Amino acid sequence: MARSHLFLLASIGLTTATDLSTLPALLKNISADIFPDLKGISQDIYAHPETSLQEFHAHDTVVDYFTTTKPGLWDVKPHVYNLPTAFQLDFVHKPAGYTGSEDEIPVVGIMAEYDALIGIGHACGHNHILLNGLAAASMARQALIALDIPGRIRILGTPDEENTGGKGLLRDAGAFDEVDMWMMAHPTSANAVQPMGARVDAQANFVGDTHADAVRTAYEALVLITDLGTTLPSGTTATPVEDVGMFAINVVSQKILLGIAGLSLQDVNATVGALLDSTYIGVNYTVAEDDEVEKGIAVTMEGPGGHASEGTKSPLRLSIETFRNLTNSGKQGISFFLPGNITATELDITISVRPRYTMDLDSLLKNVTSTITSKAKSITTDRPYPALEVLSTPGDRFINLMHDADHDSQTNWNFSTIAPAATDAGFVQDAVLDPSTKQVLSTFKAVFHPNFGICEPVAGAPCGFNHEPEFEQTAGTEYSYGRTEIVARALAQIAVELLDDKAFMREATKLVRK
Numbered sequence: 001m002a003r004s005h006l007f008l009l010a011s012i013g014l015t016t017a018t019d020l021s022t023l024p025a026l027l028k029n030i031s032a033d034i035f036p037d038l039k040g041i042s043q044d045i046y047a048h049p050e051t052s053l054q055e056f057h058a059h060d061t062v063v064d065y066f067t068t069t070k071p072g073l074w075d076v077k078p079h080v081y082n083l084p085t086a087f088q089l090d091f092v093h094k095p096a097g098y099t100g101s102e103d104e105i106p107v108v109g110i111m112a113e114y115d116a117l118i119g120i121g122h123a124c125g126h127n128h129i130l131l132n133g134l135a136a137a138s139m140a141r142q143a144l145i146a147l148d149i150p151g152r153i154r155i156l157g158t159p160d161e162e163n164t165g166g167k168g169l170l171r172d173a174g175a176f177d178e179v180d181m182w183m184m185a186h187p188t189s190a191n192a193v194q195p196m197g198a199r200v201d202a203q204a205n206f207v208g209d210t211h212a213d214a215v216r217t218a219y220e221a222l223v224l225i226t227d228l229g230t231t232l233p234s235g236t237t238a239t240p241v242e243d244v245g246m247f248a249i250n251v252v253s254q255k256i257l258l259g260i261a262g263l264s265l266q267d268v269n270a271t272v273g274a275l276l277d278s279t280y281i282g283v284n285y286t287v288a289e290d291d292e293v294e295k296g297i298a299v300t301m302e303g304p305g306g307h308a309s310e311g312t313k314s315p316l317r318l319s320i321e322t323f324r325n326l327t328n329s330g331k332q333g334i335s336f337f338l339p340g341n342i343t344a345t346e347l348d349i350t351i352s353v354r355p356r357y358t359m360d361l362d363s364l365l366k367n368v369t370s371t372i373t374s375k376a377k378s379i380t381t382d383r384p385y386p387a388l389e390v391l392s393t394p395g396d397r398f399i400n401l402m403h404d405a406d407h408d409s410q411t412n413w414n415f416s417t418i419a420p421a422a423t424d425a426g427f428v429q430d431a432v433l434d435p436s437t438k439q440v441l442s443t444f445k446a447v448f449h450p451n452f453g454i455c456e457p458v459a460g461a462p463c464g465f466n467h468e469p470e471f472e473q474t475a476g477t478e479y480s481y482g483r484t485e486i487v488a489r490a491l492a493q494i495a496v497e498l499l500d501d502k503a504f505m506r507e508a509t510k511l512v513r514k
């Protein structure tokens with residue numbers, strides 16, 4: 001028996017019903033058999049990115065595979081809960097002679113996402129969340145049969161994580177009601193069992209009599225938001241994440257264009273050059289004459305960062321600081337324009353408002369909107385995403401598994417308190433916290449959601465942060481698929497243990513509101 005499993009048994013002081021000592025080896029064998037097909041599905045979804053509730057190819061590919069290619073393994077339900085691209089797969093194993101009712105058989109739910117980002121494909125790696133979900137559930141399913149353990153598994157295909165909060169829509173439709181324990185895993189640039197912040201997107205609209213007026217007003221608002229951001233508590237951000245004028249939620253701008261009229265190329269170059277210090281990691285810029293505007297200079301700023309959760313300074317930040325510097329310089333006759341779009345008099349900016357805790361959403365949003373309300377013509381907000389809190393069970397079990405040799409001895413796995421982004425899995429957990437201690441008092445459902453690194457640790461391997469175009473390349477590497485296989489096997493192991501061990505399941509779901 002693996003030492004980590006003995007540790008678990010000792011720590012909860014109870015024995016399991018079944019000898020699970022062969023489970024890690026069994027899961028490896030099962031994985032060798034089933035993973036290649038499922039990886040093929042993931043690669044297909046990666047090659048056909050679909051956004052926001054339009055994931056028909058992904059939905060149909062999964063449904064077809066389990067109805068036509070591999071029929072009979074799962075009870076396949078397409079288009080569930082009034083969402084055309086949601087699906088549900090159910091499985092139950094009843095040992096021979098089992099006479100109890102099916103409802104008494106323990107159940108674990110696995111969530112699978114498959115939506116992409118507007119314009120930049122699978123730059124959040126949801127092709128891996130689908131693969132992880134299908135693989136973990138399929139491995140656990142076969143293990144239950146092999147070890148003759150009674151158990152039920154449900155896979156829920158959850159549309160549109162990014163924009164409308166697909167899991168919120170599913171929750172409203174009752175999709176999570178029957179299962180207390182839900183799991184998934186999200187690819188990113190580093191390994192951690194960590195919380196996710198709350199989120200609401202404020203979309204602000206700026207109008208001017210002229211193009212230059214509109215740009216100036218929008219940039220004045222960007223300066224105010226930037227300054228507000230520096231006053232926020234740790235783990236909380238309010239960051240403009242879009243290119244000015246663009247309106248695509250959740251796409252990180254790696255290339256920002258700012259036009260400056262009324263200054264020489266040399267002066268513009270010197271201004272931007274002096275601002276670009278070592279706090280802008282990987283950011284560069286070029287300056288060029290812009291023929292659209294007399295004496296216009298186009299500055300192109302490029303680089304990583306700009307994600308709401310990253311502490312690094314982005315190309316957009318350089319653009320904002322350039323505007324601030326020139327506006328405060330006292331030089332007369334300077335105006336600003338958007339190269340390639342010098343006629344637009346209405347500009348939109350999305351501000352990703354992300355407090356660490358759900359309870360601070362309203363207050364932070366109010367602070368953001370009141371900061372720019374005199375500049376904006378209108379400000380609208382989307383559906384707020386609740387934060388996702390970390391519970392030690394089954395997180396501690398997962399970390400132990402990742403440390404062992406069966407899971408590539410990944411000693412860099414641990415709990416972290418950093419909330420790197422938001423997730424709509426917060427709708428499923430819906431945690432209620434003590435306002436002062438921030439202890440989790442209760443949840444709607446138990447949700448386990450580790451974030452796993454898929455960047456190959458070798459020089460030159462693509463390693464973006466989620467939502468940057470480079471992460472789309474990361475999510476297509478052979479290495480990334482290998483990481484997902486390991487995580488899926490660990491989740492399958494935990495699923496079987498939860499189904500087999502009532503005390504473990506009770507501990508993992510103890511805060512679920514009855």
Ligand SMILES: *[C@@H]1O[C@H](CO)[C@@H](O)[C@H](O)[C@H]1NC(C)=O
Nearest residue numbers: 022023024025026027028029
């Ligand atoms: C895994 O497969 C190998 C090779 O077929 C076999 O020897 C071994 O017994 C299997 N292990 C389990 C736990 O099924």
Ligand SMILES: *[C@@H]1O[C@H](CO)[C@@H](O)[C@H](O)[C@H]1NC(C)=O
Nearest residue numbers: 245246340341344346347348
């Ligand atoms: C120009 O700006 C408008 C208004 O923001 C936007 O809808 C349009 O897509 C922009 N065009 C280009 C080429 O960027």
Ligand SMILES: *[C@@H]1O[C@H](CO)[C@@H](O)[C@H](O)[C@H]1NC(C)=O
Nearest residue numbers: 265266269270273286287288
């Ligand atoms: C801008 O300034 C940098 C030095 O800071 C110089 O290397 C570069 O050639 C300049 N660009 C132009 C277009 O003058």
Ligand SMILES: *[C@@H]1O[C@H](CO)[C@@H](O)[C@H](O)[C@H]1NC(C)=O
Nearest residue numbers: 254282283284285302303304
């Ligand atoms: C500038 O940054 C972009 C984005 O990171 C990168 O693709 C490009 O190669 C860089 N250009 C230079 C000249 O370093």
Ligand SMILES: *[C@@H]1O[C@H](CO)[C@@H](O)[C@H](O)[C@H]1NC(C)=O
Nearest residue numbers: 274275324325326328329330
């Ligand atoms: C503009 O930036 C330069 C270089 O960082 C700085 O020395 C100067 O004080 C700034 N000017 C204003 C008005 O902010």
Ligand SMILES: *[C@@H]1O[C@H](CO)[C@@H](O)[C@H](O)[C@H]1NC(C)=O
Nearest residue numbers: 232233355360361363364367
């Ligand atoms: C909003 O601003 C008020 C006043 O500055 C401050 O007390 C409060 O903590 C802010 N809210 C958040 C969530 O930062």
Ligand SMILES: *[C@@H]1O[C@H](CO)[C@@H](O)[C@H](O)[C@H]1NC(C)=O
Nearest residue numbers: 399411412413414415416417
């Ligand atoms: C993991 O986290 C725990 C608790 O925060 C800490 O005690 C431990 O030292 C950490 N281990 C590693 C390897 O970082």
